[in-house]
Amino acid sequence: MLRYIAHRILVMIPTLLAISFVIFVVVKLPPGDFLSNRIEELRAAGEPADIEEVNRLRKEFRLDLPFHEQYVWFLWDLVRDEVRSMEYERPVSEIIGDRLWLSVIVSFATVIFTYMVAFPIGVYSATNQYSWGDHGLTFLGFLGLATPNFLLALVLVYFANVWFGIEIGGLMDERYIGKPWSWGKFMSILEHLWIPVIVIGTSGTAGMIRRLRANLLDELQKQYVVTGRAKGLPPFRLLMKYPLRMSLNPFISDIGELLPHIISGAVIVSVVLNLPTTGKMLYEALLSLDMNLAGSFLMTLSLLTVLGMLVSDLALAWLDPRIRLEGKAVK
Amino acid sequence: MITRRETLVSLAALAAASGPLRAWAQPAEPAKLPALIETPMFEAEVKAGKLPPIAKRIPQAPLVVKFAGDGAPGTHGGDLRILMSKDRDSRFVGAYGYARLVCWTPQSELVPDIAEAVDVDEADKTFTLRLRKGHRWSDGKAFTAEDFRFFWEDMAGDKTLGRFFMSSNLLVDGERPKVEFPDAQTVRYAWTKPNPGFLPWLASPANLTIFRPAHYYKKFHEKYASKERLEKLNDKRKDGWARKIAGEDRMARNNQNPEMPTLDPWVPKTEGVAERFEFLRNPFYHRIDANGRQLPYADRVVMVLAESKIIPVKTGAGEVDLQARSIRFDDFPFLRRSADERGFNVRLWKTANGAQLALYPNLNCDDPVWKKLLRDAQFRRALSLAIYRDEINKIMYVGLAEPGQNTVLSGSPLYKPEFRQAYAEFDLVRANRLLDQVGLTKRGTDNQRLLPDGRDLELIVEYPAEGTEYIDVMRLIGDTWAKAGIKMYAKAYQRVVLRRRVISGQTMMSVWGGIDYALIRPGLSPHEFAPTDEVQAQWPRWGQYYQSRGKTGEKPDDRAAEELLKLHKAWAAADSREARRGIWEKMLAIWADSVFTIGVVGGVLQPVVVDKRLRNVPKEGVYAYDPGAYFGIYKPDTFWFDRAAAVQRKHG
Numbered sequence: 001m002l003r004y005i006a007h008r009i010l011v012m013i014p015t016l017l018a019i020s021f022v023i024f025v026v027v028k029l030p031p032g033d034f035l036s037n038r039i040e041e042l043r044a045a046g047e048p049a050d051i052e053e054v055n056r057l058r059k060e061f062r063l064d065l066p067f068h069e070q071y072v073w074f075l076w077d078l079v080r081d082e083v084r085s086m087e088y089e090r091p092v093s094e095i096i097g098d099r100l101w102l103s104v105i106v107s108f109a110t111v112i113f114t115y116m117v118a119f120p121i122g123v124y125s126a127t128n129q130y131s132w133g134d135h136g137l138t139f140l141g142f143l144g145l146a147t148p149n150f151l152l153a154l155v156l157v158y159f160a161n162v163w164f165g166i167e168i169g170g171l172m173d174e175r176y177i178g179k180p181w182s183w184g185k186f187m188s189i190l191e192h193l194w195i196p197v198i199v200i201g202t203s204g205t206a207g208m209i210r211r212l213r214a215n216l217l218d219e220l221q222k223q224y225v226v227t228g229r230a231k232g233l234p235p236f237r238l239l240m241k242y243p244l245r246m247s248l249n250p251f252i253s254d255i256g257e258l259l260p261h262i263i264s265g266a267v268i269v270s271v272v273l274n275l276p277t278t279g280k281m282l283y284e285a286l287l288s289l290d291m292n293l294a295g296s297f298l299m300t301l302s303l304l305t306v307l308g309m310l311v312s313d314l315a316l317a318w319l320d321p322r323i324r325l326e327g328k329a330v331k
Numbered sequence: 332m333i334t335r336r337e338t339l340v341s342l343a344a345l346a347a348a349s350g351p352l353r354a355w356a357q358p359a360e361p362a363k364l365p366a367l368i369e370t371p372m373f374e375a376e377v378k379a380g381k382l383p384p385i386a387k388r389i390p391q392a393p394l395v396v397k398f399a400g401d402g403a404p405g406t407h408g409g410d411l412r413i414l415m416s417k418d419r420d421s422r423f424v425g426a427y428g429y430a431r432l433v434c435w436t437p438q439s440e441l442v443p444d445i446a447e448a449v450d451v452d453e454a455d456k457t458f459t460l461r462l463r464k465g466h467r468w469s470d471g472k473a474f475t476a477e478d479f480r481f482f483w484e485d486m487a488g489d490k491t492l493g494r495f496f497m498s499s500n501l502l503v504d505g506e507r508p509k510v511e512f513p514d515a516q517t518v519r520y521a522w523t524k525p526n527p528g529f530l531p532w533l534a535s536p537a538n539l540t541i542f543r544p545a546h547y548y549k550k551f552h553e554k555y556a557s558k559e560r561l562e563k564l565n566d567k568r569k570d571g572w573a574r575k576i577a578g579e580d581r582m583a584r585n586n587q588n589p590e591m592p593t594l595d596p597w598v599p600k601t602e603g604v605a606e607r608f609e610f611l612r613n614p615f616y617h618r619i620d621a622n623g624r625q626l627p628y629a630d631r632v633v634m635v636l637a638e639s640k641i642i643p644v645k646t647g648a649g650e651v652d653l654q655a656r657s658i659r660f661d662d663f664p665f666l667r668r669s670a671d672e673r674g675f676n677v678r679l680w681k682t683a684n685g686a687q688l689a690l691y692p693n694l695n696c697d698d699p700v701w702k703k704l705l706r707d708a709q710f711r712r713a714l715s716l717a718i719y720r721d722e723i724n725k726i727m728y729v730g731l732a733e734p735g736q737n738t739v740l741s742g743s744p745l746y747k748p749e750f751r752q753a754y755a756e757f758d759l760v761r762a763n764r765l766l767d768q769v770g771l772t773k774r775g776t777d778n779q780r781l782l783p784d785g786r787d788l789e790l791i792v793e794y795p796a797e798g799t800e801y802i803d804v805m806r807l808i809g810d811t812w813a814k815a816g817i818k819m820y821a822k823a824y825q826r827v828v829l830r831r832r833v834i835s836g837q838t839m840m841s842v843w844g845g846i847d848y849a850l851i852r853p854g855l856s857p858h859e860f861a862p863t864d865e866v867q868a869q870w871p872r873w874g875q876y877y878q879s880r881g882k883t884g885e886k887p888d889d890r891a892a893e894e895l896l897k898l899h900k901a902w903a904a905a906d907s908r909e910a911r912r913g914i915w916e917k918m919l920a921i922w923a924d925s926v927f928t929i930g931v932v933g934g935v936l937q938p939v940v941v942d943k944r945l946r947n948v949p950k951e952g953v954y955a956y957d958p959g960a961y962f963g964i965y966k967p968d969t970f971w972f973d974r975a976a977a978v979q980r981k982h983g
Contacts, residue, residue, distance in 0.1 A: 094604070
């Protein structure tokens, strides 16, 4: 087991290196660079760009160097943890700060919401297959899956403003922004939280309902269920004890995807809803071609994905004794 | 008090030709100061002895603001809420505050502001600025000539720091000024050649120009800082201290440096990166009103960030007190509808650009046949005549814009109707006749014209891929051009890409906004009308040639363009107001005749949302960056909240 983990961790290094190269190339792919972008943006607003400032920035962020040298510098900065955002001219870690916590709150609330809604519905749909309830809930689920998130977000925001007087977008009342945490701030966040949670949660909920239903249906056909039923186990106990546990595996393997989602989840929604989360920042960094900020964001995401995969593999093995983990080198 | 000679007048409106200017705000004699009223927000601090009383906080001769039109003195209090879309946009709070050594007035006069008086010699070579005695930085330290000396000698003039701070505005043909500091309240800049751009630069929206808080920066400067601090700052690097100063200064220019004292009406309280920025009134601000209240009226400016596409919606929900940024004319109907319910007014201000959009034939186009054609003024005139501008105005801008060429707007003393209307009427007969004269007589399929070398005449017009405005207008133009036998295709590119294509000559014709500031005064530089910048999409390589002093680009080889360049040079060297005015008139006439750019409509209106309780915001105004500083020239420090007004505020 230890050997397996060590092997997996070693494999991560070349994986991340490869990812870093792809990220660097892709972020750099749009024509122009951060500076030409900023100059055009200023010109579009009729404000002249300060040439001296631009030249200084070009030097400072090494935009005058050839591609491969820029890449090496990017890696070196990453390793030293000295990446500075071009847009903000500050270390990336300083910029992300509070946003990370807000992102975690939103994502965590969304996950809980998803589980709480999807689980009972999925179980009900599977055990009452092709009933009216199943059809109705399935229909609702597909509706959730099919509605574009940003549209739902706009509609909810509009009605929340008209009916409840909640501000357009944002995650808290304006007066709490940038203030230290307090009870009032926390309550204000709760007041605003439901819109993003519902919006981000709906499609996830719908997907989960479908998967749980399908998995559970598979298991329900199996002989051990029939045997249990024949032996007179009460139906609810039978369901909880055997087939439901069997159908949980996919959720565990989802953990791997969950980690990066906490940081980058629902970028478009957070832009539409004006959420002060990391997703919006990533989006803006990509738009302004802020290679350093976007690159370190994406690298963090990749690291979390790779780690998440490992964790979910280990959790699966622990949960399901039928799964065996072996490092290839052991063979 | 103000000694002004010929040239300072030349920068101002024509109306002021006789005698000294009637400034809208003039320094009052110390004896005549109104009885001062303590600001409620500071009462407790003054009582506790933490802050000197108001009489000690303002300069001996403060600037007493006189209100024009229906403006009137108000009372203190309230938060001015605004929305911006980017972290860096906090710099506009400094522009809105618009405390400058000299300021533009809405009448386009230059008047002293932070400076008590400005003395300029006749040829715009020597500038003497006199400061206000007793003027203090927001931390209470004296503001004197030392702050100018420090910037000039120890920042711009420093070996290491110079590269960050020596501005091109301080150089005339590469020559540095001779700077003198005769006494603590006087500074003098002198060049051997005229520098007509100096005062307009000081009055520009750019935060911080030729002075810095010396007492603050000395803590970090190699020459003044203590040894321990320097070692800590440098930390193995030799220029660590310089980087520290450059970083502090960048933050200050973005209004994000709460540590650094300022002269602005509102002092930044929030360091970036943030979602909400707070600015608190400056207790040592130099302007007061006629009732003896120190400005600004509003206690705070609160700037909240929101995605620019959400800003109109948030504005419509009444979440701001003063908003124009990120709002466009298309948003007007929506805003108007929710205005009464949410308690705000929507005003329509003028914009100052020469054209909302204009076509730029690329005279440096690669294709030799097209290049020859586009350089033919007759061809450009024909294209212009074949545009039905009134129809575009009615369809796209509900008839509220000004159809016409991309040039000086009505409202400028240099305006002549024939400049804007040159080849701007819709006349297909004349357009067709001109095209025939150019030699495009052969016709192909669909009766479309052929190029001299037999190819189909297919004009590809490229535009920035943003919104639908460009393409909607291009369709309308394409319809009427087809009637002149010209087939047009419109193609969208991302701005950065389009700019590159234009400069490299791949583009035949492009669409952009027009001249940035078309309410032209003879004292403003005519650089936008001559090939001086590669941004100019009609002659990018000629502009590049000028910018790089002949290293890259191409030498202009069009008679009219060369003439414009010559006149541009003559303007900078001219030593009288009359001469500059004469040069401007010549340039505008050449510009109108040569149709280097084909303007479509100009003067598109800018909605300005104003909370119903906010007073002193003019009903009509011009929304422009420079000169203008957006709201700056209308003095937002004099905007105040009328608490007696019926509407209740939602948040404190």
